[in-house]
Amino acid sequence: MEVISLASPVPDTAAYTTPRVLVLGFFDGVHRGHQAVIAKGRAIADQHGWPLSVLTFADHPAVIYRGADRATFEYLSPITEKTALMARFGVDQLFVIHTDTSFRQVTSQQFIDRYVVGLDAQIVVAGFDYTFGPRDVANMQTIDQFAQGRFQAVAVPPVAFNDIKVGSTEIRELLIAGRVDQANDLLGWTYCNTGTVVHGLQRGRELGYPTANLAVTPNEVVPGIGIYATRFFVRGQWYPSMTSIGHNVTFEPNQPLTVESNLLDFNGDIYGEPAKIVWDHYLRGEVKFSSAQGLIDQLAQDAAHTRQYYAERTQP
Known part of the structure; x- marks a missing residue:
């Protein structure tokens, strides 16, 4: 074209x-x-x-x-x-x-x-x-x-x-509400964000779930706060992932909004790399846990639900 x-x-x-x-x-x-x-x-x-x-x-x-x-x-x-x-x-x-x-x-x-x-x-x-x-x-x-x-x-x-009704305003409102499944239905394609992987606070690594923090390209609508089943594209390859959009409320109040993806079955240094996140499915809202262990237990469930989602998605 x-x-x-x-x-x-x-x-x-x-x-x-x-x-x-x-x-x-x-x-x-x-x-x-x-x-x-x-x-x-x-x-x-x-x-x-x-x-x-x-x-x-x-x-x-x-x-x-x-x-x-x-x-x-x-x-x-x-x-x-x-x-x-x-x-x-x-x-x-x-x-x-x-x-x-x-x-x-x-x-x-x-x-x-x-x-x-x-x-x-x-x-x-x-x-x-x-x-x-x-x-x-x-x-x-x-x-x-x-x-x-x-x-x-x-x-x-x-x-x-x-x-x-299919309209840009309706889709924007769905995304901001975290309803990516419905937004994707109206789009007819799966919504995505692009950006660059940047350094974060390393808390995910400490919890056993290292994350890639995406600094989203300016001028892109970002879905609402929540946890999502996503696909993460970096260095020419797609990885199933679970992604959090939120403020890390378990650890400190008033943290800036971050977009953090745990790439399943991946371990590598991708800081500074351009990347894309595709938002396939809403898993849950952001929760403030009373302890780090509570968050770790929930992350294990999120990972299991993400794997289940993609396993069922690929079945005929």
Whole structure:
């Protein structure tokens, strides 16, 4: 898949003169609803023999229009993960608009003219609730007025999974509540975090359960406090693991939040290594134990439950 950066407020699109199907959206999480939009675009593109392109933004609309802090805003799928997911779901080209404050002055008509028509879109596909300006003015019900006969627009209806609306907001809330199993169902892929393994307080090693502490990449949503069955990717290999997100409440109050993984059947020095954690299953909440032995006993149960989860997961 080709990834192309577009400047704002006036992009250079002169090189893109090939007719294409253009899918519009921010696609945070690239969840099942987004996948339905992409699949619709893919089917139309295949029918016409055109490339399937997606037009998105580097920054969330909350950052662009509502003053959210670019440095601290958290995403379900930062641009690196979003790019990988777009390739996975069959996109040929990903156009990424990089904005500054000047983009706020781009009108809805200018957006259509400069970006959509500028990329020679013949058919535009977007979710039913997509907007490209004021919600009551520039939406999928009014887009034909802005198209002025230059392209056809297709709106994709909402998607539900197990009678639950599929949306980025709903998935974000599930993750923050620790409900990764349900969030993964709505995503249609297993949520993950990336980062670097850093030194911790070494308490896990003292308890017989050494942990890899992940300094999560900034701008990624981290699941809520709890203990999870996870997969840990480091040095090109996956390891089943149990991961704690919490404050180490058994030992000291008011500790900073940490993400600590005990890799099952692994013993090695991976400090400083880039790594990824995939959040498969919620095991339990964080508990303050009255003694270190109480915590050790619970960790043994967590390890057993994690092994059981992955053993059953791999069975037909």
